[in-house]
Amino acid sequence: MGITRRLFGGTALAAMMLAGGAAQAQDNVRIALVVKALGIGFFEAAAKGAEEAAAELGNVEVIYTGPTDTTAEGQIEVINALIAQNVDAIAVSANDTDALVPALKKAMQRGITVISWDSGVAPEGRQLHLNPSSNPLIGNMIIKLAADNLPEGGEVAVLSATTTSTNQNTWIDEMNKVMGNYPGIKVVGTVYGDDLADKSYREAQGLMQTYPDLDAIIAPTSVGIVAAARAVEDAGKVGQVNVTGLGLPSEMAGAIESGASKSFAIWNPIDLGYSATYLAYELATGAAEAAPGAEIPMGRMGKLTLDDNNEGAMADPFIYDASNIDEFKSIF
Amino acid sequence: MTETASHGQAPRHIPDRLQGPGARLLKSWELLLFAVAVAIFIANSFASPYFLNAWNLSDATFNFTEKAMIAFAMALLIISGEIDLSVASIIALASTAMGAAVQYGAGTPELVLIGLATGLACGAFNAVLVTKMGLPSIVVTIGTMSLFRGISYIVLGDGAYRGYPAEFAYFGQGYVFWVISFEFVLFALLAVLYYILLHRTNFGRMVYAIGNNATAASFSGIRVARVKFILFLLTGLMSGIAAICLTSRLGSTRPSIAFGWELEVVTMVVLGGVSILGGSGSIPGVVIAAFVMGLVTFGLGLLNVPGIVMSIFIGMLLIGVIALPRLWAMWRR
Numbered sequence: 001m002g003i004t005r006r007l008f009g010g011t012a013l014a015a016m017m018l019a020g021g022a023a024q025a026q027d028n029v030r031i032a033l034v035v036k037a038l039g040i041g042f043f044e045a046a047a048k049g050a051e052e053a054a055a056e057l058g059n060v061e062v063i064y065t066g067p068t069d070t071t072a073e074g075q076i077e078v079i080n081a082l083i084a085q086n087v088d089a090i091a092v093s094a095n096d097t098d099a100l101v102p103a104l105k106k107a108m109q110r111g112i113t114v115i116s117w118d119s120g121v122a123p124e125g126r127q128l129h130l131n132p133s134s135n136p137l138i139g140n141m142i143i144k145l146a147a148d149n150l151p152e153g154g155e156v157a158v159l160s161a162t163t164t165s166t167n168q169n170t171w172i173d174e175m176n177k178v179m180g181n182y183p184g185i186k187v188v189g190t191v192y193g194d195d196l197a198d199k200s201y202r203e204a205q206g207l208m209q210t211y212p213d214l215d216a217i218i219a220p221t222s223v224g225i226v227a228a229a230r231a232v233e234d235a236g237k238v239g240q241v242n243v244t245g246l247g248l249p250s251e252m253a254g255a256i257e258s259g260a261s262k263s264f265a266i267w268n269p270i271d272l273g274y275s276a277t278y279l280a281y282e283l284a285t286g287a288a289e290a291a292p293g294a295e296i297p298m299g300r301m302g303k304l305t306l307d308d309n310n311e312g313a314m315a316d317p318f319i320y321d322a323s324n325i326d327e328f329k330s331i332f
Numbered sequence: 333m334t335e336t337a338s339h340g341q342a343p344r345h346i347p348d349r350l351q352g353p354g355a356r357l358l359k360s361w362e363l364l365l366f367a368v369a370v371a372i373f374i375a376n377s378f379a380s381p382y383f384l385n386a387w388n389l390s391d392a393t394f395n396f397t398e399k400a401m402i403a404f405a406m407a408l409l410i411i412s413g414e415i416d417l418s419v420a421s422i423i424a425l426a427s428t429a430m431g432a433a434v435q436y437g438a439g440t441p442e443l444v445l446i447g448l449a450t451g452l453a454c455g456a457f458n459a460v461l462v463t464k465m466g467l468p469s470i471v472v473t474i475g476t477m478s479l480f481r482g483i484s485y486i487v488l489g490d491g492a493y494r495g496y497p498a499e500f501a502y503f504g505q506g507y508v509f510w511v512i513s514f515e516f517v518l519f520a521l522l523a524v525l526y527y528i529l530l531h532r533t534n535f536g537r538m539v540y541a542i543g544n545n546a547t548a549a550s551f552s553g554i555r556v557a558r559v560k561f562i563l564f565l566l567t568g569l570m571s572g573i574a575a576i577c578l579t580s581r582l583g584s585t586r587p588s589i590a591f592g593w594e595l596e597v598v599t600m601v602v603l604g605g606v607s608i609l610g611g612s613g614s615i616p617g618v619v620i621a622a623f624v625m626g627l628v629t630f631g632l633g634l635l636n637v638p639g640i641v642m643s644i645f646i647g648m649l650l651i652g653v654i655a656l657p658r659l660w661a662m663w664r665r
Contacts, residue, residue, distance in 0.1 A: 081633030
């Protein structure tokens with residue numbers, strides 16, 4: 001089908017380009033990294049990772065692009081322009097799960113490899129989706145972060161977002177599943193700060209009053225973790241209560257510096273861009289095929305194993321602490 | 333507005349007939365714009381080997397067709413001395429209304445009706461506030477811009493409506509013939525209709541008259557408020573049509589849909605030679621401006637120029653095209 005569409009739409013010049021593109025070996029593989037919007041630190045870092053992968057692979061040209069606003073229309077315009085250039089692969093972090101599907105389907109019909117990463121596209125609009133991590137990995141990581149600093153065991157409490165937050169609830173469930181691996185650690189309570197800075201702050205204060213022997217607060221939300229760290233600083237309990245969980249380096253730099261948080265985790269955008277580029281390359285060159293159960297190599301990040309939806313998880317969330325916070329705090 | 337009329341020397345010709353020098357100026361504007369469009373087309377063909385391809389050019393038309401549909405109605409509104417900055421928010425609200433209807437099992441005909449009706453209702457709301465209560469349109473529509481999109485945000489939050497029927501996709505994704513999309517045909521059809529309305533009917537003459545001098549128009553028996561009411565309705569209706577096309581093209585509704593389009597539509601209208609002070613402008617100018625903006629964004633997109641640089645380019649183009657005739661006139665004097 002791809003061939004007929006190409007002949008149908010293409011001028012002689014474009015057809016020659018396509019033939020050249022198909023020959024592959026001599027030409028660069030052009031991989032477009034399409035992000036939600038340009039000028040966002042997280043995605044600039046992903047682009048850095050993509051360049052790193054390109055340098056390793058050798059014959060890859062990375063096109064880093066995206067709209068000015070985080071709209072689906074903007075991304076469709078960008079994708080149409082990429083289809084027109086007949087790039088070899090599009091790796092997209094989508095502004096809308098469904099809206100990009102028609103445009104990306106068109107790309108695939110014209111022989112372009114399409115993958116999504118970070119923020120996914122519905123299965124019919126991409127060949128595979130790269131998740132930065134998985135719920136079990138995140139659930140394990142948040143308790144591991146607390147346990148690593150408590151070799152003697154201790155009491156920890158969870159400060160979550162809202163009672164109905166799907167993500168947080170899933171992660172806490174996954175955490176409870178692996179509690180057996182951390183024998184000395186006891187979860188004494190779970191409170192909800194509703195992802196509001198002031199409410200999260202008060203809930204963290206309450207935790208410290210209710211449990212005077214509290215050793216750590218786990219906040220799997222970027223709002224909660226910052227508020228909890230400030231509550232610990234204000235209560236003068238730095239060194240006594242360790243705040244950890246999921247947060248953004250730019251917002252957590254102060255807490256790491258003050259010692260209120262020894263470490264926390266979140267995805268590493270550099271690794272994400274790196275892996276997405278690697279996967280796009282593997283598929284575009286035909287070295288690997290996206291199918292349930294397939295294991296596709298992604299350089300230094302190991303292998304991506306695809307599930308029934310052709311989705312895979314890249315790695316454990318990346319740990320940020322005093323050793324690397326300065327490097328990442330300016331990124332996102 | 334009266335400042336533009338010549339004062340001082342005794343006038344030799346009657347300026348309100350828009351013949352002679354006026355018409356020539358108008359023509360030269362469109363000619364200039366057309367030259368710009370041709371230049372951009374040629375530059376694009378040289379800059380990128382992928383530009384001259386029927387399918388690619390067809391894809392490029394989607395960059396402007398929906399905005400241009402609104403721009404036609406907006407042109408009339410601006411010529412009459414008013415403006416509607418809520419058009420993009422009307423798209424969001426109309427799309428949200430259609431998305432909500434889908435959840436209750438509405439079919440394609442109902443969706444189209446709901447889209448059009450929401451557009452009309454929003455237009456009527458603006459019209460009442462401006463024409464019945466005498467509020468300035470720029471203030472009213474800045475308000476409704478937040479209001480309409482705000483409702484979408486309340487309804488949808490960070491969620492989305494999806495599950496539009498398969499036939500509904502035709503409006504935004506269908507092709508009438510080969511590379512000619514349904515949207516492009518609709519755009520062309522509306523261009524002709526608006527050309528006739530503005531340049532070939534009494535209604536069109538009234539729009540110009542009101543834009544040049546609303547008081548004088550009123551004294552000559554033109555029902556100013558009624559004409560303006562109709563113009564706001566038309567703008568709302570066109571936003572509804574654009575909402576149908578865009579929603580169909582995306583196949584989903586988010587409250588951020590068409591974010592920032594109001595300024596792109598106004599840019600298109602002004603680039604098309606419509607005076608932002610009202611009283612002059614033409615539909616052919618807007619059509620050419622639509623092509624210019626579409627060609628520029630697509631051409632720069634092919635070169636992978638970042639969007640923000642594109643905005644700068646469009647901004648400079650706008651200032652350049654507007655300033656050029658003024659500079660030309662100053663130099664000749």
